[in-house]
Amino acid sequence: MSRLEQFTSIFGENWVVGRYLLPELKRLGQEQRGMLLDLACGESPFRSYFPKVEAYIRVDLNPLDPEVITGNMLAIPVARQSMDVVLLFQAITDVPNPVAVLKEVRRVLRPGGQLLVCESMEYPEHDAPYDFYRLMPEGLRTLAADAGLHLRECTRLGGLFTRFATLWNYFIMGSLKRYAALRPLALLGVACGNLLCYGLDLLAPHPRLASDYLAILALDDVTSEVSFSSMEIKF
Numbered sequence: 001m002s003r004l005e006q007f008t009s010i011f012g013e014n015w016v017v018g019r020y021l022l023p024e025l026k027r028l029g030q031e032q033r034g035m036l037l038d039l040a041c042g043e044s045p046f047r048s049y050f051p052k053v054e055a056y057i058r059v060d061l062n063p064l065d066p067e068v069i070t071g072n073m074l075a076i077p078v079a080r081q082s083m084d085v086v087l088l089f090q091a092i093t094d095v096p097n098p099v100a101v102l103k104e105v106r107r108v109l110r111p112g113g114q115l116l117v118c119e120s121m122e123y124p125e126h127d128a129p130y131d132f133y134r135l136m137p138e139g140l141r142t143l144a145a146d147a148g149l150h151l152r153e154c155t156r157l158g159g160l161f162t163r164f165a166t167l168w169n170y171f172i173m174g175s176l177k178r179y180a181a182l183r184p185l186a187l188l189g190v191a192c193g194n195l196l197c198y199g200l201d202l203l204a205p206h207p208r209l210a211s212d213y214l215a216i217l218a219l220d221d222v223t224s225e226v227s228f229s230s231m232e233i234k235f
Contacts, residue, residue: 003045011187013169015194016201021118022137023188024214025049028116034084037162038109040073040091053085071150081110089118093133102147115149115217120210122163124171144217153216154202158201160209165197 001009007018029049036053038044041060050056057078059071071077073088073095086105092098105115119135135143141151167188178184 003043004048007045010191010194013166013195015190016124016165016198017157017163019198020155020162021212021214022049024155028216030084031109032114034110035082037076037083037086039076039088039105040094041068041087046087046089050085057083064125073133074104076104076108078108082109083099083108084110084113086113086115088115090120092117093119093135094127094130096132096134098135099143102149102217106148109219111219113219114152115219117217118212118213119215119216123166137215140215140217149217151215152218154211155209155214156210157214158210159206160204161197163209164212165193166211168193168197181195188211190203 001012006012006014006024009015012018025046026049027072028167029051032050032053034053035048035055035057037057037059038047039056039059043057043064044058047056058068059076059078060068060072061072069077071072073091074097086109088105089102092101095101102115109115117140119140123134125131137151137156138219140154144151150212173186174187175188176182
């Protein structure tokens with residue numbers, strides 16, 4: 001299963017998060033123009049959500065295909081003030097100095113540019129030794145200010161039961177998937193868990209208990225209020 005399918009397929013570990021994240025990316029993607037940098041891109045699963053950009057530049061420390069530029073988040077191999085939007089998804093907490101990353105992003109952003117950050121506030125330890133922090137929205141706002149950026153908008157992705165779905169899918173059903181004979185049962189468990197948790201989130205929304213968020217950091221001279229949203233789903 002591809003990274004994007006994990007968010008779009010009912011059998012995907014991140015399907016519930018995707019119910020909140022993907023509509024927001026679709027909205028934001030229609031607004032983006034110019035040069036886009038997907039930093040620490042991996043598979044670039046959300047590339048199709050930004051159809052109007054002039055160029056989609058991909059940078060990763062360990063490229064998965066020849067199209068990706070080899071580069072470090074602390075020394076991005078693109079020119080100063082050359083990008084209109086930067087994507088940084090599930091990556092900023094993988095380095096010991098997030099402020100340095102944000103300063104480097106600020107260097108490559110043009111005036112008026114935006115940084116889109118997707119992060120988890122509570123996820124079990126993984127990818128050691130490259131797993132350093134869990135970054136709350138207010139923490140991101142503070143670090144961004146140190147780097148010369150400001151937090152324009154923050155959307156919490158789901159609620160309490162979205163968090164349950166992630167843990168259930170990755171750490172309980174994920175254990176079953178290791179055994180070929182149990183994989184069909186695990187996939188059924190993922191689908192049932194997704195539907196149950198999504199339904200419970202709709203019945204009892206608790207956005208402050210969500211484990212993930214999508215934030216927009218801006219590089220401009222306008223000071224704006226931070227907007228926290230419960231992410232009502234619109235179809």
